[in-house]
Amino acid sequence: MSLGSITERAPRTGPSTAKWVGGTIVALLLWGLVYSQLVPFSQWVVSLAPIDPKSHLGEALSFFVYDTPKVLMLLTLVVFGMGVVRSFFSPEKTRALLAGKREGAGNVLAAGLGVLTPFCSCSAVPMFIGFVSAGVPLGVTFSFLISAPMVNEVALGLLFGLVGWKVALTYLGFGLFVAITAGWVIGRLHLENWLEEWVRNIRASAAELPPEDVTAVDRIKTGIEAVREIVGKVWPWIIAGIAIGALIHGYVPSDLLASIMGQGAWWSVPAAVLIGIPMYSNAAGIIPVVQALLAKGAALGTVLAFMMSVIALSVPEMIILRKVLSLKLIAVFVGVVGTGILGVGLLFNLLFN
């Protein structure tokens, strides 16, 4: 899409571009160097404390000292990378791509674009109206709106770094699956009449925006801006999450946790979803807890279901969406997405026994 227009233009490599790109490469190399030294560094810090490293407190402390810089560094890298990738996508381009798409293929495309298109939560309503009024089918619009928070780049990056690529890919795959099927189901139900009336009446054509002129430097700046904004906002959540994770690591007996959240306890998945829906946190605070739970023998499906319901079904988002959706439609939305998450959790525990 916008990639084409960029390669067509003669690259503008002035001294400023070289400086920015060079600086970025140096920063990435430095990142790698510091990251590779985190294990010895944390061992050294913990050895300074007058605590038996084998004690509960010692284990909690070493988890905290190692994970805090690790998680913050990984998050910075992932958010920067996503910021750069997302500078290639915009809601307007996404809408143009999805307008008039049929259901089915449209749901798949919408779910994929939901991961890549940047928008802030205060844009959710204008975007919803913009999509529907431009002729994007309701179910396809929902696939987009579900996958955007469900497959969260912060969650994806942190899972990749902390728990491993298999879990990260599973999360990505199941998140997309839930967004595609939930959107498809909502589309099949033909609930257009449940939109607020004024939304149904808007038939807007897409605005003719002036062509973008986005340089490599702009993209790097977008990435840095994303880091400033997201990491600047979520770091207290992360530290709180790691502290909770550290306590779980040091103090919660594995047997107890495995019996509550392990594969044997089938009811733990619905319980995790029900507890997760009213909870409002962000991925950054949840993942360190997820890592600690998994290490203590919790089942992956249960933990993923909990994480997804916390991230994807939040009360503030529903309050925002209430402006355009009737309560009935919001209930359907929560029901369909919740069922999808539940199914994914149960299936996953069954498959990976």
Place this chain on the structure above:
Amino acid sequence: MKDVKVLGPGCKRCVATAEMVQAEADRLGVPVTIEKVTDYAAIAGYGIASTPGVVVDGKVVHAGGLPKPEHLATWLGA
């Protein structure tokens, strides 16, 4: 007199965008009227999908995120 509308439900970026336009207009000495459009139906009527949006003399010039400083002068210039 330039007629500028800032489209957005009233989040931080929308306020910042209006301030940027005002500051640039003051710097250039261009008289402007800045109107904040917060009504969702009106915003959608302009055909943008992400906010903040900027409309200059009835024409949509920007959507999504803070505008670039160098663009402000172009919008207010001609």
